[in-house]
Amino acid sequence: MHIAEGVLSAPVLAIGGALAAGGVGIGLRKTEYEKIPEVAVLSSAFFVASLIHVPLGPTSVHLILNGLIGLLLGWSAMPAILVGLALQAILFQFGGITTLGVNTVNMALPAVLCFYLFRSFITSDKRAVVLVAAFFCGAVGVFVAGLLVACSLFFTGESFLQMARMVVLAHLPIMAIEGILTSFCVAFLRKVRPEILGVNK
Amino acid sequence: MIDEDFAFGNTAIHRLDPRIKIIVAAAFSIVIAVADKFPVLLTALPFSCILVAIARLNVKAVLRRLLIVNTFIFFLWLLLPVSFPGKPLFSWGKIxxxxxxxxxxxxxxxxxxxxxxxxxxxxxxxxxxSLVHALHHLRLPDKLVHLLFFCFRYIHVIQREYLRLTNAIKVRCFEPKTDIHTYRTYSYLVGTLLLKSSDRSKRVYQAMICRGFDGTYWVLDHFDLRAKDLVALSVMLLYVLGLALLQWGKIL
Structure with a gap:
């Protein structure tokens, strides 16, 4: 979820910007030059995937997949997500220059977290472990992103408390969907191309 | 949606050096994001509108984009006036x-x-x-510039790939519903998209190596800063500076 321009307070924007700069810096240092095309094309794939709307009862939600991005890219997820968000800001003004940092941290930090939490389970030989870990990877990615969005709003002003609560609530159904999709997707990748998840055949 | 609807035109704004546009957009965004005085905000809106008018953007398309931003704002209007502490204007019971x-x-x-x-x-x-090229001139780290270039270059390719996949599932009578079959189908679709992208990126990189890629990007078109660009830059930055003075100076 994007926070629009002009909503957050200066300290929140500044902290978001600084954290994003640090995280992207680490991400870039860990991304070698020969990896750049892969990270870039995968981030275009995630950009396109985020335009997919999945039906949920009478409405539909769009995919975020930040757990899966983290799983595949690790720290490189930081610059990958930054690039995606920057393009969205330029192409259709979802988010903008001042919120770029906050939005990047909100989406990419959970991605990196998921990498550290779940990567070792995803490479497990037991199918059940992989499926469950992948479910939680997708769910945790979205949930932490929702929490961070809520925090950004709350630290802007306490009157945002209700809005922040609604943001977290709205993320609960998305959590379930992202969990299911990530689980199936990881199972698929394990079957078709285990190397992409770091599994040696 | 990912087409650059506004990018091609022949107005003063379209011809302006992208480096200048980025600098002004950043300065203006930062000042306005931090500002809170109404005179400042009232002076800022005409600046934006004049620029849109000079660029002769399609009014309908502009409004459509504004509608998306304002849906988020709309939710704020539902919650903020009720929860913000202060002097009540109207009250119904507890609210x-x-x-x-x-x-x-x-x-x-x-x-x-x-x-x-x-x-x-x-x-x-x-x-x-051109914007990415301009960012390169504005000292954005090389790797980030490469990422932006590649990512945008391949978004359209990957989107065609995606459309081919959705056509393939459509001709097999797929209808999205809220069920496991739908979710499984979408996950496999995303998985296939990721694999195709990963494979493509490797081919692209090999092709680049074949053509002697050594980490340097050669750009073919170069920017040249004309007097007109500098005038536009000074005028716009002065306006932004004026806004900042109005906000933080002791004028009001």
Missing amino acids: SITREGIIYSLQITMKSNAIVIACMALLSTSPVF
Whole structure:
């Protein structure tokens, strides 16, 4: 979820910007030059995937997949997500220059977290472990992103408390969907191309 | 959706050096995002609107983009006036709408719209590749510049790939519903998309190596800063500086 321009307070924007700069810096240092095309094309794939709307009862939600991005890219997820968000800001003004940092941290930090939490389970030989870990990877990615969005709003002003609560609530159904999709997707990748998840055949 | 609808035109704004547009857009966004005085916000909106008018953007398309931003703002209007502490204007039982809450919501609405309209006029009126090129000149780290170039270059390719896959599932009578079959189908679709992208990126890289890629990007078109660009830069930056003075100077 994007926070629009002009909503957050200066300290929140500044902290978001600084954290994003640090995280992207680490991400870039860990991304070698020969990896750049892969990270870039995968981030275009995630950009396109985020335009997919999945039906949920009478409405539909769009995919975020930040757990899966983290799983595949690790720290490189930081610059990958930054690039995606920057393009969205330029192409259709979802988010903008001042919120770029906050939005990047909100989406990419959970991605990196998921990498550290779940990567070792995803490479497990037991199918059940992989499926469950992948479910939680997708769910945790979205949930932490929702929490961070809520925090950004709350630290802007306490009157945002209700809005922040609604943001977290709205993320609960998305959590379930992202969990299911990530689980199936990881199972698929394990079957078709285990190397992409770091599994040696 | 991912087409650069506003990027091609032949107005003064379209011809402006992208480096200047980025600098002005950043300065304006930052000042307005932090500002909170109404005179400042009221002076900022015409700046954005004048730029859109000079760029002769399609009014319908501009409004459509504004609608998306304002749906988020709309939710703020539902919640903020009720929860903001201050002098109540109306009250029904426990719920009361405060004057301060309304003022705050109005501020956010004006800030948000001013920034978005300015960015439409300044950023969306250049092709993404020129903007990235400009960012390179503005000292963005090389790796980030490469990522932006590649990512945007391949978004259209991957999207065609995606459309081919959705056509394939459509001709097999797939209808999205809220069920496991739908979710499984979408996950396999995403998985296939990721694999195809990964494979493609490897081929691209090999092709680059074959053509002697050594980490340097050669750009074929170069920017040249003309007197007109500098005048435009000074005028716009002065306006932004004026806004900043109005906010923090001791004028008001």
